[in-house]
Amino acid sequence: MRAAPVMGSRSKVVPRSADGLVESLPAVRPYDKETGFCRSRDARQKRASGTRYAMSTPLPRDEKLKVIRHSASHVMAEAVLRLFPEAKFAIGPSIENGFYYDFELPRPLVADDLGKIEAIMKEILKGKHDFVRKELSREEAKKLFADQPYKLELIEDLPEGETISTYEQDGYLDLCRGPHVVNTAAIHPDAIKLMSIAGAYWRGDEKRQMLTRIYGTAWDSPQALKDYLKLQEELEKRDHRKLGRELDLFHLDDENPGEVFWHPRGWSIYLRIQNYVRQKIKAGGYVEVNTPFVMPKSLWERSGHWAKYQENMFITESEKRQFALKPMNCPGHVEIFKQGIKSYRDLPLRIAEFGSCTRNEASGALHGIMRVRGFVQDDAHIFCTEEQIGSEVVRFCALLKDIYRDFGFGDDRISVKLSTRPEKRIGDDATWDRAEAGLAEACKAGGFEYEISPGEGAFYGPKLEFTLVDALGRGWQCGTMQIDYQLPSAERLNATYVGEDGEKHHPVMLHRAILGSLERFIGILIEQFSGAFPVWLAPEQIAVIPIAPNFHEYASKVADRLDAAGFLAVADLSDGRMNAKIREAQSRKVPYMLVVGQKEQDEDAVSVRLRDGRQMNGMKFADFASYVKEKVDSKSLEL
RNA sequence: GCCAAGAUAGCUCAGUUGGCAGAGCAGCUCACUCGUAAUGAGCAGGUCUUCGGUUCGAUUCCGAAUCUUGGCUCCA
Numbered sequence: 001m002r003a004a005p006v007m008g009s010r011s012k013v014v015p016r017s018a019d020g021l022v023e024s025l026p027a028v029r030p031y032d033k034e035t036g037f038c039r040s041r042d043a044r045q046k047r048a049s050g051t052r053y054a055m056s057t058p059l060p061r062d063e064k065l066k067v068i069r070h071s072a073s074h075v076m077a078e079a080v081l082r083l084f085p086e087a088k089f090a091i092g093p094s095i096e097n098g099f100y101y102d103f104e105l106p107r108p109l110v111a112d113d114l115g116k117i118e119a120i121m122k123e124i125l126k127g128k129h130d131f132v133r134k135e136l137s138r139e140e141a142k143k144l145f146a147d148q149p150y151k152l153e154l155i156e157d158l159p160e161g162e163t164i165s166t167y168e169q170d171g172y173l174d175l176c177r178g179p180h181v182v183n184t185a186a187i188h189p190d191a192i193k194l195m196s197i198a199g200a201y202w203r204g205d206e207k208r209q210m211l212t213r214i215y216g217t218a219w220d221s222p223q224a225l226k227d228y229l230k231l232q233e234e235l236e237k238r239d240h241r242k243l244g245r246e247l248d249l250f251h252l253d254d255e256n257p258g259e260v261f262w263h264p265r266g267w268s269i270y271l272r273i274q275n276y277v278r279q280k281i282k283a284g285g286y287v288e289v290n291t292p293f294v295m296p297k298s299l300w301e302r303s304g305h306w307a308k309y310q311e312n313m314f315i316t317e318s319e320k321r322q323f324a325l326k327p328m329n330c331p332g333h334v335e336i337f338k339q340g341i342k343s344y345r346d347l348p349l350r351i352a353e354f355g356s357c358t359r360n361e362a363s364g365a366l367h368g369i370m371r372v373r374g375f376v377q378d379d380a381h382i383f384c385t386e387e388q389i390g391s392e393v394v395r396f397c398a399l400l401k402d403i404y405r406d407f408g409f410g411d412d413r414i415s416v417k418l419s420t421r422p423e424k425r426i427g428d429d430a431t432w433d434r435a436e437a438g439l440a441e442a443c444k445a446g447g448f449e450y451e452i453s454p455g456e457g458a459f460y461g462p463k464l465e466f467t468l469v470d471a472l473g474r475g476w477q478c479g480t481m482q483i484d485y486q487l488p489s490a491e492r493l494n495a496t497y498v499g500e501d502g503e504k505h506h507p508v509m510l511h512r513a514i515l516g517s518l519e520r521f522i523g524i525l526i527e528q529f530s531g532a533f534p535v536w537l538a539p540e541q542i543a544v545i546p547i548a549p550n551f552h553e554y555a556s557k558v559a560d561r562l563d564a565a566g567f568l569a570v571a572d573l574s575d576g577r578m579n580a581k582i583r584e585a586q587s588r589k590v591p592y593m594l595v596v597g598q599k600e601q602d603e604d605a606v607s608v609r610l611r612d613g614r615q616m617n618g619m620k621f622a623d624f625a626s627y628v629k630e631k632v633d634s635k636s637l638e639l
Numbered sequence: 640g641c642c643a644a645g646a647u648a649g650c651u652c653a654g655u656u657g658g659c660a661g662a663g664c665a666g667c668u669c670a671c672u673c674g675u676a677a678u679g680a681g682c683a684g685g686u687c688u689u690c691g692g693u694u695c696g697a698u699u700c701c702g703a704a705u706c707u708u709g710g711c712u713c714c715a
Contacts, residue, residue, distance in 0.1 A: 100710095108643065198710030199642020206712050210642050213710070245650075254646095254688085254706045311640095312713090357715080362640050363706085365713060377715060478715080517715040547674050575671095576678085583676040595675055609675050617675090 065220060069094035071131065071169075071181045072121070072192050072218040073101045078172035079120035080105075080214070083113070089174065090150040090202060090211050097228060098217035102200055104150070105212050114194045117214070122189040129170035131180040136164055141175065150202065151175045190222040193229070235472065240526035241368040247531050247588065249522075249539070250369060258366045258373030260519055265539035268568070269525075270518060272537055274354060277378050277403065277515065284399045286352040286380055291332030293356055297322040302493055303331040304486075308459075312359045329355035330484075330511060333381040334493040337507075342497035347507060348384035348392055354518070355379040368523055375517040382510040383488070383495070386434070390442040392510055393464075393481060397446025400466060400479050400514050406635045407525065408534070409468050415475065416448045417465045419456035426459060426486055435483045436462045460486040466514075470528045478516040478524070484509040532589040532611060535631040535639065542569035542628070543585035544606075547578045547597035554601040558594060558621065565625050567632075582609065591639050592628065610639045 073092035076099070080087055084105050092101030136144070138155065141164045145151035154175060158164060167176045169184060181187060193216060200213040219225040236242070244250050249266030253259070262270055278288065294316065300306040305313065305327065314325040326332065333351045342349070355377045365371055382392050404414055418440055421432045439462050443450050450464065457463055466479030488495035488506045496504040515521040525533070535541055542562055546555040555571040562569035572581045578595070585593045594606040599618065606624050607617040619627070631639070 110644090196709055197643055200711045201641075204712070206641065210711080212642075215710080252707095257706065359714085362713065364640065364642095364711080366707090371714070375715065379715095480715080513715070515715090520715055545675085548672050550672060577671090577673060579673085579675075580677050586676055593675080597674060599674085607675080613675090615675070 061220070065218075066094045067179055067181055068187055068220060069099040069218045070179075071184070072187055072216060073099040074131075074167065074169060074172065074174055074176070074180065075121050075124050075184060075187070076117060076194070076214060076216060077101050077103075077174060078124055078170060079117045081172060082120055083117060088150060089148055091154070092174075098195065098215060100200075100213050100215045102150075102202070102211040102213045104209065109197050109212060109214070114197065114214070118192070118194045121192065121194075124170055125184045125187050125189045125192075127170060128183055128185045130183050131178075132168045133178060133180075134166050134168070136166065138164060141166070144173070145175060148175075187218065188220075188222055191220065191225045192216060192218040193225060231472070238472075238527045238530045239368075240370070240523040243526050243531040244369065244523075247526075247539075249526070252368070257363065258361060258371075260369050260372055260374070266522070268539045269522060269533065269537050273515070273518060273522065274376075274378075276406070278354075280399065280403055281350075281352050281378075281380065284350075284395070286350040288352045288354075289333070289336055290353055291326070291329060291336070291355070293325055293358070294323045295326055295332065297324065299331055299335075300324055303334075304492060305331070312361070314358055314360050325358035326355070327357055327359045329353050329357065329377065329379045330381055330487060330509070331493060334487060334495050334509070337383050337488075337495050338493070342383075342495075342507075344385065344497055344499045344505075347497060348382050348388050349507075350380055350382045352378075352380035357517075369519045370523040372517075372519055375519040377513050377517050378515045379511075379513050382512065383497075383507040384510065385505075386508050389435075389438050389483060389508060389510065390445070393439060393442030394446045396481055396510075396512055397443065397448055401447065403514050404466075404468065404479075408528070408637050411447075413469045414448070415467045415469060416443060416450040417453045417456075417467070418443065418450045419453040419458075419463045419465060421457050421462065422455045422459060424459055425457070427461070431485060432462070435485070439464060439481075439483060458482055458484075460484045468524065470524065472527075476520075476524045478521060479514045480512060480516070482511040484511055530589075532591075534635065534637050535591045535628065536633075536635045538589070538591050539568065540570055540588060540590045541567050541632075542592045542594060543581075543588070543590045544569060544571040544594045544596060545578055545581045545585065546571070546573070547595060551597050551601060555594075555596050558596060558606060561621065562625065562628075565629070567625075567628060586611065592624075594624070612639060614639075 070093060073094065077089055077092055080101070080103055081089075084103075086106055088104035090102035090104070092099060138158070141155050142152060144166070145155065155164065164175070165177060166173055167178055167180050168174075169180075195215045195217055198213045198215065199210045202208040202211055217225065217228060219228060241252075244266065247265060248263050249269065250260050250262045253261060281288070297306060297315075300310075300313070305324075309327060313327050316323050316325070332355075333353065336351060337349065356374070357377055358374050361371065361373050366373070382396075384392055401411065401414070404410075418436070420436050425432070440450070443464055453465075461483040463480055463482035465477050466481075467475045467477045469475050485506075485508055487493055488509050490506065495507060495509075497507055499505045525537070533539070542559070544555045544559045544562075546552050552571070552573045556573065559569045559571035572585070574581070576584070582593055582595070589611060591611045593609040593611075595609055596606055600606055603618065604621050605618050606621060607615065608619055608624060609615050616624075630636070
């Protein structure tokens with residue numbers, strides 16, 4: 001979900017656009033006709049040359065914003081230079097919603113500094129300075145940036161023959177390809193805001209210098225900035241950590257980082273999602289198993305995890321033997337596959353598990369319930385022949401679509417990436433060719449268009465990654481489908497089946513998940529629905545509210561009958577007044593509130609207040625029950 | 640793990656230029672026969688994250704640890 005950075009553009013720049021404010025953009029960016037991907041480079045991508053980025057047709061405004069943002073980063077650099085004349089400059093690209101610039105500074109920044117820098121920026125912007133482009137030779141550039149080690153490194157790494165250019169505004173000179181606005185007047189001083197300070201490794205490499213990164217946001221009008229800040233507020237309101245506490249779904253304990261304590265309401269959602277998936281995969285031809293949380297070092301050595309994944313595993317010991325908490329379920333499933341003799345007639349064998357995994361994630365990577373150390377995957381491994389890969393992938397795509405749709409994510413909310421062979425890999429190229437081509441073809445046959453992430457595959461095979469796009473346009477990677485020839489091989493866990501020819505063969509293993517982890521998926525749902533879950537998932541579907549203590553008895557009778565009919569209904573018999581009870585139920589985001597008094601009691605009816613404020617008064621009890629049943633059964637997103 | 644910023648009542652936050660710690664909401668008690676987003680009154684609630692240091696005195700200043708947040712790296 002990242003915009004292609006402007007820094008990556010290699011294009012020549014033409015001086016002036018029609019409105020005179022933004023340089024015209026190159027008509028054609030380097031473009032690969034065969035794949036339809038634009039080529040651009042990005043420092044974050046480890047300088048892999050020829051890295052390709054998918055490009056959706058850019059709106060002119062998007063391009064304009066990129067130019068504004070990139071120019072704002074130069075203005076910020078100028079402001080920082082005024083404050084810290086000895087600052088060293090790294091890179092300052094435009095990013096989604098804004099820009100950043102990385103600096104090496106003589107001291108850490110404090111919150112006050114951001115305000116100061118922003119004030120200087122505004123002053124610079126008001127000065128109406130031109131951005132002046134100059135092209136120069138490599139030698140000239142090196143001389144010019146002699147005291148800027150990061151710039152020098154960038155110059156060194158520019159390919160032979162590359163045009164080297166600088167941009168200068170108000171006396172601040174920076175190495176840059178452009179394009180930029182022609183004058184700082186193109187950036188409204190009230191349409192920019194500095195957001196935060198963060199550390200970032202030079203060139204994204206954790207072994208290199210840690211720089212100070214300042215993030216800012218920039219827009220083409222003060223109103224656009226306001227809208228953006230408002231959206232940020234909206235995001236805060238939806239934050240699953242906040243809602244998780246407010247709705248009493250779960251808690252996280254500071255003493256036990258990265259592990260979720262599910263409260264009754266949260267667990268109720270969890271179980272319904274799990275049982276839903278359980279029923280779907282059963283219908284999809286999977287068998288469900290369960291494998292141990294703790295498994296011996298010897299197994300992890302054979303599987304390769306001990307060598308490749310050890311630092312992410314919690315290791316424990318008993319009677320001088322070492323064990324590890326499982327970070328993945330695959331070896332366990334291979335162990336099950338290996339019990340007894342398998343025939344080609346048993347394939348494909350689809351082994352599923354709600355696998356409880358524990359990974360020792362870096363403390364800084366933890367985030368609410370989205371990124372934790374203990375989580376459960378809706379995992380499965382499909383053991384099949386090479387010929388069966390295609391049909392299995394197609395089948396998987398159908399199941400995934402079906403499940404995502406029930407959670408409100410239609411086809412237009414799913415994006416797919418095909419990750420191809422990485423540099424460090426095992427297996428021969430012919431196998432990789434077959435695996436990649438097969439996966440690509442099956443993905444299309446499964447009804448998905450995909451983008452390619454070159455070199456992002458697992459070391460043992462290519463993979464498909466399925467990303468959900470939520471109500472606010474954010475992407476969450478959930479589903480995955482990976483082809484693995486290695487783990488079942490003789491060198492690893494040595495799984496075999498007897499083929500038609502009577503010989504032993506190694507099956508191919510497909511690692512796949514749809515929700516990814518239940519914890520993360522529920523976090524996504526909380527944010528997607530702002531905690532207002534669809535009826536079929538709501539932890540409390542119906543709150544029965546008597547208008548006065550006289551009607552407590554009728555209220556509990558209504559709740560009991562609804563409960564017996566399989567709904568999650570609670571009668572609020574507390575001391576409070578009706579209005580307060582409605583308010584409380586509303587803040588618990590209960591879909592249906594039943595207000596009951598004399599009228600309802602006389603007619604065996606309920607007056608329904610929906611979460612969205614609508615009312616359906618004087619509904620017969622039986623009518624209401626069937627109304628809700630329909631919503632639950634159809635997994636309706638509507639009330 | 641790395642960089643930076645934080646940690647005060649169950650929650651959201653105020654506060655002390657170093658001198659007995661504050662509010663709103665939630666909780667508890669009592670009263671209230673009430674029709675679609677807060678009835679009123681009262682009570683209780685904190686070793687100011689932890690451990691060291693400076694000081695007559697530290698919640699406040701300094702150091703360290705733990706955790707959280709925002710990034711980086713990684714990733715379900």
